[in-house]
Amino acid sequence: MDFDLYQFHEGIKKDGVLFCYSGPISQATVEGIGVTLRLNMEIAEAGGYTTQNVFLVFVEQMQNILNYSEEWLTSELDADKELRKGILVISQAEGYFHVYCGNRILNKDMDVFRNRIESVRLLGKEELKALYKERRKGEREPGSKGAGLGLIDMARRSGKPMEYQFTKIDDTYSFFSIRVSVEDRT
């Protein structure tokens, strides 16, 4: 075989990867993998609080791909049928569950992403709580499909500042990756 699945499997296992998904994502993917993720956490005897936080970050990350990924498959027959693509990885290391998410974005949107993340990643617990509540009461950001709350919510669940990076693909696209680290309080 030209693709060595065993090498790949052992490689990600060595990195503490519990779970990895790459490809088209639909709401059904979020629901199905979500059920398995909870079951996995239960079998691994992770505490309820840790499980809820990992699940929460997982759903926000997956739904970000659903809403924002600039890489998708569209049916030529039915323009409403489309599937956005991305990658999601959950690993366990040094007392954290790391939830990684990656997808393609437009270069021109890079600054918006960076500014949104930088505006929250170093805030303390109380500041994040205040911002979350203010944003929840406020009006929706123009052009945003989400409430803009998702990122603040993830920052609140992250036991250390969220990490992110952009990798340039070409003149139009970059690949955006973000890591949220949920503390394992089990």
Add this chain to the structure above:
Amino acid sequence: MNDFNNLNIAPTKSSPEITLDADAGLLRIRGESFPENASKFYAPVIEWIAEYFVEAAGRKTVFEIEIVYFNSSTSKVLMNLLDLADYAAGEGKDVSVHWICDEENETAIECGEEFKEDLTHVPFAIVIKKNG
């Protein structure tokens, strides 16, 4: 109430069971809530509840919320719904909120407390269910 149809929505894997019963004065949301598009999913619910509070002058109303997990866009919608209840209570209507959660669901308890802090008029009880 006349000409006011109840609204019932069956649960799915990512959306809650919704029971809006005008005659019983019961508004209930129960289950999980992370639909793909929360504002679209909840649009008929918001419309129903807004209209209900206009019509339900002297009626005793209980708004029961028992959600295991909800995503951030649902959180925004819940705030809108609770604001409607808060406004109705501010007008003197007999409405109360019961936020129901499992004793082991620390996240849900915290979420209830954070909603409660952002409301002014409506009585808001956090009801913690014991296991076993």
